[in-house]
Amino acid sequence: MEPGAKVVTVMQGELSVSGDPTVVMSCILGSCVATCLYDPSARVGGMNHILLPGRRGEAVAHNKFGVFAMETLINELMHIGARKPKLVAKIFGGASTFDNGLAIGAANAAFVRDFLETESIPIAAESIGGRQARRVRFFPESGHAKQLLTAEAVPAEELRPQKPARDRRPAVPPGGSGEVELF
Numbered sequence: 536m537e538p539g540a541k542v543v544t545v546m547q548g549e550l551s552v553s554g555d556p557t558v559v560m561s562c563i564l565g566s567c568v569a570t571c572l573y574d575p576s577a578r579v580g581g582m583n584h585i586l587l588p589g590r591r592g593e594a595v596a597h598n599k600f601g602v603f604a605m606e607t608l609i610n611e612l613m614h615i616g617a618r619k620p621k622l623v624a625k626i627f628g629g630a631s632t633f634d635n636g637l638a639i640g641a642a643n644a645a646f647v648r649d650f651l652e653t654e655s656i657p658i659a660a661e662s663i664g665g666r667q668a669r670r671v672r673f674f675p676e677s678g679h680a681k682q683l684l685t686a687e688a689v690p691a692e693e694l695r696p697q698k699p700a701r702d703r704r705p706a707v708p709p710g711g712s713g714e715v716e717l718f
Contacts, residue, residue: 542559548604553579555675556674560675562670563670564584569626569628569671570583571625571675572624575621577618579616579675580674580675582608624659628643628671629641630666630667659678
């Protein structure tokens with residue numbers, strides 16, 4: 536990270552826009568999807584963090600829902616100088632980090648792709664799906680994005696040691712910290 540960078544963390548249901556070259560937007564995604572939009576001519580961009588897809592016509596006025604989050608992001612970008620016909624997208628997330636049968640990540644990704652196609656906003660890059668969570672950093676002034684993938688998600692049952700009942704060894708070997716570094 537550059538010295539003097541201003542990191543803006545975009546949490547679930549939030550969004551941020553900027554044209555400041557020192558701003559870096561950051562989020563951590565599982566099944567959520569982050570849409571990074573930027574206007575290369577105006578040199579402004581923004582990121583949202585969508586929790587649930589939502590549908591056009593639904594009266595759900597909260598940024599955690601897809602339609603509202605996408606429309607608000609576009610409007611905020613236009614407010615700081617972007618032109619809608621110039622917008623370009625990069626999308627991230629939509630992972631299936633748990634086997635719960637809900638496929639929320641896939642639904643989020645499908646929603647964002649459909650929305651962008653309907654609005655004629657091209658997708659310049661994407662990293663969608665899989666089983667890995669992601670940390671995304673977006674540089675709104677340049678439109679550059681970076682991601683870091685976690686290790687593949689493993690069901691909790693597989694993380695438990697499979698030891699005989701009489702084995703009473705500590706779960707953390709002597710001298711170990713017990714900490715897990717994800718990325």
